[in-house]
Amino acid sequence: MAGTVAQLVMRLWLASSHRAPAANPDETGYLVAARWMAGFPSGDLSGCTLYQGGYSLLLTPVYWVTRDPAAVYRIVMAINALIGAALFPLGYAAARRLGLGRRAALPVVFAAVLLPASTFFGAWALADAVLPTLALAWLLVLDRFVRNGRVWDAVGASALASYAAMVHSRGAVIVAVHVLVLVAVAVTGRRRVLRAVIGGGAVVIAGYAAGAALNARVRAEMYPSGARDLAANLESRITTVPGQEWALSGAAGQLWYLVVATWGLAGIGLAVTTVVLVRRRTPVPDRIMAGTLLTATLAIAYASSAALPDEHRVGNFAYGRYLSCLALVHTLVGAVALLRSGHRAAMRLAAAALLAVGATAWWVTAYAGERLRTHRFISFDFPETTFLTGDRTALHLPEVTLTGSAALCGFLALSRLGRRYGPVAVAAGLAAINFAALMFAMAPGPRHDRPAPPFPGPEAGGVVADVSLHWALRISLVHPVWWTRVGFIDTRHGGRPAPGVCTVVVPQPDGTPAEATWPAHPAGWWPHAGRRAWSLGWVSWHAPSCDAPR
Template structure:
């Protein structure tokens, strides 16, 4: 399917089997850069249009953890971090410039969402590069890359201050680097690809705990390549050095952040994963969740993820393919399984449906799996072969659905439905029933497979000599459906989610009368959502959490305290019966069940 230098000879994929060339104007040097630049700008504007009403973080405590680390990296005063755990800070480093520009929390959050758009839209050129490496023609590569950048799993998480924004493009660059390293070419060129692969893998680790799976797989592949002399040894050795350096940088960054945040501890996600995997009593639950996460991934990519999985497994075990294809195929399968298993083991027992069928952790793989799926449809010739891989992908999706419903039927009925955790599944099932208030695995699968069948049918229309036309038509349909799905999910999930949390966002700041420079202490009995949000929104001061109602003393530097009021008929002073001398009630926000105190 691939060539080492697809752009060095005749246009990749346009002049092979059918003996014809693609549109000549695509070969002009200025066309592709101009088209990519225009597409990038339009996608950035589209993303910004989706988040115009978002003024504050709403995904607790994830966003606030990244934001607190970003404010410290920006040189602002330290504060407490929700959960007292320091998670990887690579994403916080990327958004920290926003807090150097302004100390207004709303304006800073707008700038952060703008940075998110700039980062997320890099999927467009990265996906185009990946498709060209897979020997797909320029026009089809551009159309499919435009679809990949619009996929709901790619766009949705970029609408929040979350590390998932950067991971899709990092995963693409990582696999492009690995593919280039194992492809034929000059030693210098393969060294550059090795450095790209290792840096991207390392920054994945610097960005999220999922990067641990990526860096482990990268290290394994580089060690094997070094021992078996599959690549220039200097390239493999330099790649391993970069991996080691990035690992050390991650440790140093975590240590630096912990030294500046009182009571902070390193993330315990990795420990939770291994403890669960060692617990034989939780094996069934872990397997059920792994199936659920894989099922969600296959349906959220509308069956194309399953097709790419089938193709990757076939490539790994077939000697007909180049080593670069086989290594990348192995990495894609291993990463999918590794992240699904780690997420299934690491997530807590919180009685939520999205813990069983979680969307977020596998979402960075959506773009690359769609890219590989369409590249496979592009290259496969003959309607029988196209139908065969389509049936295999459908069978994988249907089998995962059957196992999920068999194992999790009771848990799904007893667990909480939260639309934010199930955006893709809810969107698909709503195409069937128009309902957005419940989870339906069967309907979700049915609609996903209908979309998949329509894409395969479009490809079949060009099963003969017009294969590029068929693949291009499927890519256009995919881009239209992806864009529409993203817009609908924003309207039905993202915006209502944000509106419901206004009281814990900027609303709390206004109602509580928090002023610039205030140093705020919160009682532990205050609503958890409010406490986590205030850790960021008090951007030019700092916050603490203390058990004030249990007579724990406020910090000496604090000048404002917020405590819960549980009895609507009690006076405001009942919120802090043993308030220290010098503190007085500043305002009674009874409609939201809290009281604001001030010193002096």
């Protein structure tokens, strides 16, 4: 309990300076979907990726308490922190099931849960804030079902898998792997498990159908002109040779990032999982669970890379966000394996991990080439690698590979200190590097007052945006304009605001006075220049029938 509370406090503190969405359109998509599910105005995110409704469903009760955008966001951060803190007891259960002793498990798991991969995204309103907890809970319940064949364990694991599919497209991979496990248990188990398999299968089907229905409603309401078609990307990639090269290289880049972002421990975890899967003497339940984890990891890496559009950014070739939901699991497997293995076995595991990280680094470099330097680098995509090199402006793949490999060798050395001191040393080293990385990537800045309202005057009346307004500016208005759905108007071709519209938002080109941004504005309307964002300017025009400026 004390460890869980400490994890909660840490997460709340890391998110304490966040007051409004920054990772758009993702955060806005989830927040506005929650607002709509609560019975209030939605928004138009046509052309963006479909942000599924499972995570938003968790946030819906917030809007029954308050619709104030700043208050909503702060409560969402608290929800994320609570769900993230649950990783500690779940991780402790996983470490104990992997064979680590009670006294050793507590410090090692507490340090491992502070990985940036399982902490960083909890400071934003993103589905990635809940996926690590959801994935670990699914694996724990599924493992119990595989070993005892009970109906309620099958039902619980199936419910978690189907909810994961409701939260994010990665959950569809989890559902597919889960169904394969049910089939494997039915084939390898005795007759008494068939009832559990049938019950679990029914829950998967019902849960997946419910999630599909919810996401279909979200799509119809918030994406009336259509969402970005990632399925078309996936189809074109898996049916062409260049597409396969893109998908496989991107998957290799994700595996590389998984290893270096966990300071090499996930590389040990991948090696152990592979050994357990292929070794003949492995008990059937262990082999099934090893195959589950390995298949889910590789399938998520491949499918997400195949579906990812070419946005001319470095993250297309090496990216950690999609596998972050399984990073803690692989880290725990790797840490426990190092602490429980003999000297020779630990050395072989470390060699396999070093070979894996080197091979994937070479693959990414050979495929991406100059694009790793010429394409756009977004530091938000690389919290761990920017820490390892101290540079927030570029990806230095060779340097990161060497630094991550050195960290792996350090943990190998610490684990050799014996049963008494090894776990404490590994936990201390892991906690130190995790805390340093978190401070580098997301140390709380000065606490500002609540964000200013987007417009002067009352928060009331209809709001429309000119069709020429940059999509980023338009999306940034959807969450703070909580009282109405932001509509569209074409001011350049004589569009006139409908009755009830109090605010019209138009772009402001560089050097253009606010008064000149809408030459054909109705008589009496007055302009207000908004704060520039992303080097883009905008002006809100207000009807005289609305109250005077603040």
